[in-house]
Amino acid sequence: MPVVRPIDRWFIEEVLPFERDLLDAAARWSDSADEARDLVQEVLTRMLSTEGWQAITNPKTYMLRMIRNMVIDRVRRAKVVEFRHLVDHDDFDVADDAPDQHRVTADRQMLAEVAEAVEALPERCRIVFERCRVEGHSPKDIAAELGLSLSTLEKRLARAIHLLALALEPRRGDPYETSGREPETRRRLRLPN
Amino acid sequence: MRRSEGPVRTPAQAATEAATWLAQYRLGTIDEAAFRTWRDSDMANAIAFARALAMWERVSGDANDVVPAIPFPMPYGAMTSRRNFLRTAAVATVAGGIIAGGVTTTRAYAWSSASTEVGENKRIRLSDGSVAALNTNSRLSWRFSASERTFWIERGEVALDLSAGAEAVVRGDDRLVFLSQGRFNMRRRDAALDLLVLAGTARVNGDKGVPGMIVDTRKGASSVLISQSDAVVRLANAEQVDGITAWRHNEILFQDATLGSAVEEYNRFLTRKIVIVDRELSSIPVGGRFTTTDPDPFLQAVSTSLNVHVSRSPTAYLLTR
Structure with a gap:
């Protein structure tokens, strides 16, 4: 089985782009950002382990329904039912089939964020990343050119990937509590203190 | 799981x-x-x-591309009308006589195709999980069976991110090229195919006394120009790879180019073509990175740094001394 399976390709292209929509939906019914994140993580887990993924015609609607059902389950099990939990569930029954324009705009915004995130990398990581993102360099050549061992190259690239993934992680429009996030980025954001 | x-x-x-x-x-x-x-x-x-x-x-720039126009196959019962449309489109391709050689077109064995207009690019996810990106003015046809995946670049340039699976074959006019799982950039140049192997292996079959060959990336990315009579392999250094794949980022990259070749390259993307009126301008060396979607910065650079006069007509940009 290859490193990147067909289901991964599908997951990357048809599921992950809607993560922010999922977060928005989950946040409407959650008491905390952590709970919303858990809900979304659970949805992603189910999507990436489903055997019938090829049959899912509209992943976004499918996932929003899944969240709704999970929320309803939780509400039923909860001892104290908050009123807001019961409002606007019907929203989800309206299929949203017009995401494309939204996605195009989001993609553009994404490009700006990407440039910013790359710029913000520590220089050593950024140099390695820039060399590796262009296809066709052999890792040995890059390592030799930068005067690094292959293992150092690997570590710096991994660090760059990690920092970029953190910086570009989908989050809600409003700044919100991010207790589950890595401490290092939070430290960096607070540097002026 | x-x-x-x-x-x-x-x-x-x-x-x-x-x-x-x-x-x-x-x-x-x-x-x-x-x-x-x-x-x-x-x-x-x-x-x-x-x-x-x-x-x-x-x-790495993939998000730049157009949102895929073709959905995954949906093997279960309810097909969408879009799917039916695709099947019709595939049959229409066959009826249009694009495929030679007596191909039978059962439902599972039909050709599908995708194309782009001048200035457009497109990214398509194929049913096997592979991804094909089409550069400007390109057309790709493909046909998958259980034992073989066949691709045909009818015109233009296609980048293929090939997933593991049945044997993959690119049909040229006379030669067959077998591809492993990997990443490839293929550009049609008249009757020849210019193939860049970024990851994986390409095997060119022999033909009429011409020996076959295998191109891999052990020494780095390699490109091979495959024509009826020949297959010429060149190692591609990082700059060359960058130049060849720049279109994936909607960019165009000139390194050690002449104004003539730069204009020829740029014109692939433009409906309003650039025309060099005074031919001696063609040999002026140029370099730089520009966007394929807007020639203005390029023309600006040509005009100011080379002291070339740029006139605009409704159908062309004219370069004169």
């Missing part, structure tokens, strides 16, 4: 490890068996890896 026993991992732990796996995957140092064990041990790992890969592809 559900979460196995053991402590539940946080997404943050998984993300750190996924970054290392992806770095190793990109550098070719990954131990695939160990990776699979790690991925299959916890869904949080699988998600983290997909997330890191998605980030990588976005950052």
Whole structure:
């Protein structure tokens, strides 16, 4: 089985782009950002382990329904039912089939964020990343050119990937509590203190 | 595949490890068996890896491309009308006589195709999980069966990110090229095919006394120009690879080019063509990176740095001394 399976390709292209929509939906019914994140993580887990993924015609609607059902389950099990939990569930029954324009705009915004995130990398990581993102360099050549061992190259690239993934992680429009996030980025954001 | 026993991992732990796996995957140092064990041990790992890969592809410019126009095949009962449309389109392709050689077109064995107009590009996910990107003014046809995946670049340029699966064959006019799982850029130049192997292996079959050959990336990316009489292999250095693949980022890159060749390259993307009126301008050396979607900065650069006069007519940009 290859490193990147067909289901991964599908997951990357048809599921992950809607993560922010999922977060928005989950946040409407959650008491905390952590709970919303858990809900979304659970949805992603189910999507990436489903055997019938090829049959899912509209992943976004499918996932929003899944969240709704999970929320309803939780509400039923909860001892104290908050009123807001019961409002606007019907929203989800309206299929949203017009995401494309939204996605195009989001993609553009994404490009700006990407440039910013790359710029913000520590220089050593950024140099390695820039060399590796262009296809066709052999890792040995890059390592030799930068005067690094292959293992150092690997570590710096991994660090760059990690920092970029953190910086570009989908989050809600409003700044919100991010207790589950890595401490290092939070430290960096607070540097002026 | 559900979460196995053991402590539940946080997404943050998984993300750190996924970054290392992806770095190793990109550098070719990954131990695939160990990776699979790690991925299959916890869904949080699988998600983290997909997330890191998605980030990588976005950052490497893939998100720039057009949202795929063709959906995955939906093998279960209810087909969408779009799917039916595609099938009709595939049959229409055959009826249009694009495929020679007595191909039978059963439903599972029909050709599909996609094309782009001048100035357009498009990214398509194929039913086997492969991804094809079409550059300006290009047309790709493909046909998948259980035992073979056949591609035909009818015009233009196509980048193929080929997943593992049945044997993949690119049909040229006379020669066949067999591709392994990997990444390839293929540009049609008249009757020849210019193939850049970025990852994986390409095998060109022999023909009429011309020996076959294998092109791989052990010494780095290689390109091979395949024509009826010949197959010429050249190693491609990083700059050349960058130049060849620049279109994936809607860019056009001139290195050690002449104004003549730069204009020829730019015109692939333009409906309003650039015309060099005074021929001696053609040999002026130029270099630079420009966007394919807007020739103005290029013309501006030509005008100011080369002291070339640019006039605009409704159908062309005219370059004079």
